[in-house]
Amino acid sequence: MLKKSIDIGMIGLGKMGGNMAQNLLSSGFPVCGFDVSDAAISKFRESGGTTRDSPAAVAADVDIMITSLPKASAVKEVYRGGDGIFQSGDPGLIVLEMSTISPDMATELAEEAATHDIDVLGAPVSGGPEESRDGTLTIMVGGRQEVFDDERTQTVLEHLGEDLYYTGDIDSGHMIKLINNVMTMGNLLLAMEAVSLGAARDIDGEVMLKVLGKSGGASNQFHKRMPRVLNRNFEAGFTIDLGKKDVGLALDTARSMDQSMITTSVVFNLFTQASRDGYGDEDISAIVKLLEE
Amino acid sequence: MLKKSIDIGMIGLGKMGGNMAQNLLSSGFPVCGFDVSDAAISKFRESGGTTRDSPAAVAADVDIMITSLPKASAVKEVYRGGDGIFQSGDPGLIVLEMSTISPDMATELAEEAATHDIDVLGAPVSGGPEESRDGTLTIMVGGRQEVFDDERTQTVLEHLGEDLYYTGDIDSGHMIKLINNVMTMGNLLLAMEAVSLGAARDIDGEVMLKVLGKSGGASNQFHKRMPRVLNRNFEAGFTIDLGKKDVGLALDTARSMDQSMITTSVVFNLFTQASRDGYGDEDISAIVKLLEE
């Protein structure tokens, strides 16, 4: 089968990248990876992956590659560093940048990549480790349409994601991800502020869940997290600290564009306060604790 | 049919009350009404309703009655005024208070009603004139359980609403309505703040609608009003001024309970600003204009 001949690189073999790699390997693709963690590398090798000593070495040997990294500084190093992708990627190489970085950085990386005849697509995801392993991620892809349409790109994306969206310019995928984060954290906080008023008034929580869940004020976050709040289950799905970081990234972007986001700023400050109060590692539904004090 | 023998009173024959009355009349119930507007009375009579000169006169002649009024001051007058319900309602009369008033006022009215052996239920609705006519309202009912279970109450509610909820104490229905309003206006404003950032970045609106509509940040308001925003259709479903009033009512209640609602306060101020900027009569989706300026 033709597709199987694609050599795929994977930089970042953690919870997200490692699981995506595993998914691709089990689909029969050869995957060549790199990570700074020995543990991550061992696990990846056990699943059948091969490894190289640097992002540059991976880039030299593959047709298409993915970066899935936890921090902006790591992304920079992987692309621009002395052993980075830009040092050795062949002309025509395609790189899917799937980390949560700012739209501005996505743009910068793609522009620099173009000077090396490398094509970068900004392709952040919605979904977690489980969806990464199962190939059921939602993927928002910005960048040149012809690169998105390239058979290599399509083959890889179809194996990784369930919902694939071509969103436009290089920064568009990461922008939409930020917008989603703002709405997620904001809708949740507002719901908690509102139901806290109800709770202070002795309105039954289950009644609120049932009635409001069918009302015009309902949101995905209300449906997903109100039951957790009622059960006092704040085990992390997505943590307060990650929520804070993501909303902060949106505010940084707004600031660089001189766009005011006053309600979102209040949301950010309350997440910061929750983090300071010691809830940073709990699920974002724990923001309710700030309002109950 | 036994139920049809129930005599129903209707105080307030406007867009909501008038349509509810029409629905009940067309189901075969005798409805006796009152309104201060001659036009509203004419229309009601044409549909087969009979009228009296005052709320007191209506109360004297019915088994169960409904109040559906536009302002708190009108509600007070209708219950407590010289020609009000409390002047003549027979012991055992049931009154469904379906206006948008504060939970505190619902409690006060019910307590005062009890001294006249009249039973008041706080029964605010979700839905508009259309749902009122079709009997497809969502109705949240607070008050004594046995009054809610009374055959007269059940008969009337079943004809008016599609989703009926018994929510607990007398103020619980109105409280849940306030909570819904806070989430509605807040989720919408946050969505507009977020997509305005995207628009300023030239992200395609239809792409945002499609992708974000399936994301964790989606909400009923996003689904319902983002298409309006993209079509620049700000014809009122629910106006900025009504939104402002309802969020203000929630803040009043929070204040009387010494509860801080900081994000909601910001939402309220931005709706106030939109009203001052001349968008008060437009649909709440017009809040986006404030962010585009």
Place this chain on the structure above:
Amino acid sequence: MLKKSIDIGMIGLGKMGGNMAQNLLSSGFPVCGFDVSDAAISKFRESGGTTRDSPAAVAADVDIMITSLPKASAVKEVYRGGDGIFQSGDPGLIVLEMSTISPDMATELAEEAATHDIDVLGAPVSGGPEESRDGTLTIMVGGRQEVFDDERTQTVLEHLGEDLYYTGDIDSGHMIKLINNVMTMGNLLLAMEAVSLGAARDIDGEVMLKVLGKSGGASNQFHKRMPRVLNRNFEAGFTIDLGKKDVGLALDTARSMDQSMITTSVVFNLFTQASRDGYGDEDISAIVKLLEE
């Protein structure tokens, strides 16, 4: 001396009104008072005051009178109640309303008073019990200029206050008081938010007091309350709960005028939070505790 023949009425003999009365008595004026508290009445009589059974009875016997009451509801009762001023005040009676009420209420009382040929001036004060006793209050007076210029008014005001301002229309004095309250609470909160950042960074508090006290960001509140904060002396000068109430009054007024006050709303919510956290009876400088948590 002619002036001394003025008969002065005083409704409200508490910390403010009682001390003003004492000041006037010690200056040789006959003062006739009323209060609902027996203790307040006893103290007032010991200082040489005479009393009546009701505000109406006081109003019947004096040339000019003062109302200094703790709550809006008490003000209403004193003017409009069955035994209120409007029941018996002679045409030409002057009433100085010195409580902290809303500008709207000042306007309403004056308009109603005019139908009785009684002249009300809105004359709120800046200063506390000590300044009331010493006659060193700052008094902002709104109302008809000729009533302000009346010899009776001038005589009384000159004994009560050090700084007297004629501010314009009837509501202008109370409006300016609200504006002052907003700036007072706001400047303080912002200073505390800013110095808390410094403190978290281990900047010496005394250095901040010295350097910032001479800087462009300094304010009366910074000068007055930063030393208290450094000494952890939160004994009440002016309490968090009073600050909350006064800012709330400004927000009510803004709301009735459809004026957005977004920063002030945030200030109000943080004072509300401080009150909930148990600091309501401490000095407003205790707002810093909210930021240190």
Place this chain on the structure above:
Amino acid sequence: MLKKSIDIGMIGLGKMGGNMAQNLLSSGFPVCGFDVSDAAISKFRESGGTTRDSPAAVAADVDIMITSLPKASAVKEVYRGGDGIFQSGDPGLIVLEMSTISPDMATELAEEAATHDIDVLGAPVSGGPEESRDGTLTIMVGGRQEVFDDERTQTVLEHLGEDLYYTGDIDSGHMIKLINNVMTMGNLLLAMEAVSLGAARDIDGEVMLKVLGKSGGASNQFHKRMPRVLNRNFEAGFTIDLGKKDVGLALDTARSMDQSMITTSVVFNLFTQASRDGYGDEDISAIVKLLEE
């Protein structure tokens, strides 16, 4: 005179640095300067200064030097660049960093300087071009006490400033400057929000200026800028855009310390809005226009 033998370097010869240099030259000190602008260099030479081709060349020839630059990126380049101070400064060189940079950057520069045996003091100023020329700046100095006490440092600072403060650790001067900026912009915005309410109520502006200027809510900004507002004179003293930048710097610092600054965030967003509305180059008192719309 011994002191006059001190060779002083000045990097940045703009409105601030150029005027400081002129002041030092007219006091008889030899000043050796650098700037990227030919115009700035010409003006400096006309005043008697000598120039070099790079910050490094200046550093090689002086006993103590000053950096006064408009942007953080320029500061980095001047210290760390290929022709920067760290390339050639002799051990024992003292550098006074007087730009508006973040406290974190001040710390980093000083730490890196120490590895070259160069002493950096963080010495931001309060005051503008006029005060720079007249030697009447307020200067807040953080860093090693013995470097502050060094005769060279004292000689230079005494000629530049009227009020000199030793504030503690290397970042303390810049921190206090940020705190001052937060209070400045915040006190001003709150005053404008409050007096806009008064203006909407037709309270006379001059009366507000007079009465509130003596009230507990007064601040330096109220005294300084309320007259401008009444005269509609928004010619820049300190611009909206600079105010926005400085408050943004404080928020960045708060964020890096995980400190919530909710009121300050609202202030920042409103300054951003004012900038977007086209008032960025006007004096910060023009923030009132946002509230009048």
